[in-house]
Amino acid sequence: MIYAPHTLYRLESVEVRDEFGRIVEKTDKWVEVGRCRCVDNSTQKQISVNGKDYTYSYQINFDAPRIAAGTKIKVTGREEAVEGEVIASARYNYFNHSVVWL
Numbered sequence: 001m002i003y004a005p006h007t008l009y010r011l012e013s014v015e016v017r018d019e020f021g022r023i024v025e026k027t028d029k030w031v032e033v034g035r036c037r038c039v040d041n042s043t044q045k046q047i048s049v050n051g052k053d054y055t056y057s058y059q060i061n062f063d064a065p066r067i068a069a070g071t072k073i074k075v076t077g078r079e080e081a082v083e084g085e086v087i088a089s090a091r092y093n094y095f096n097h098s099v100v101w102l
Contacts, residue, residue, distance in 0.1 A: 004035035006077035008062050030074065036062035038075045038082060047101055049088045056087055056101040066091045066098045073100065 009030040016025040039059045046053045049069070060075060066089050067073065074083040084102035091098045 004037050004062070006036050006038050006075045008033040008036040008060060008064075009074045009076070010067060011072040011074075033067070033073075034062055034064045036060050036075060038078060047088055054087050054101070057084070058082055058102045059099060060102065061097055061099050063097045067100055073102070 010033050011028055012031050014027050014029060015023050016027075018024050037060070039061070041056050041058060044055055046055050058075070060073075067086055069086050069088055071086045072084070073086060074081055082102065087101045089098060089100040
């Protein structure tokens with residue numbers, strides 16, 4: 001992507017297990033996905049997911065594999081950081097980039 005002024009992060013859960021396979025410690029950490037462009041939804045457009053309409057707040061375009069719906073992400077590099085849960089995601093073939101909606 002030519003214009004990508006922001007940075008996208010994905011929240012991942014890390015589990016530490018003992019020798020018996022039991023979870024000893026569980027922590028969450030932000031993992032950098034890459035550079036992105038975060039676009040505000042000022043026109044109140046809607047998307048449909050499984051027959052239910054959502055009015056999304058942000059559309060985020062980035063050069064990385066698709067991020068699953070329900071994943072928590074954040075975008076930094078703006079005036080204020082944007083954080084939320086992915087409503088829907090898509091991968092474009094021709095432009096070779098992905099898009100998610102928060």
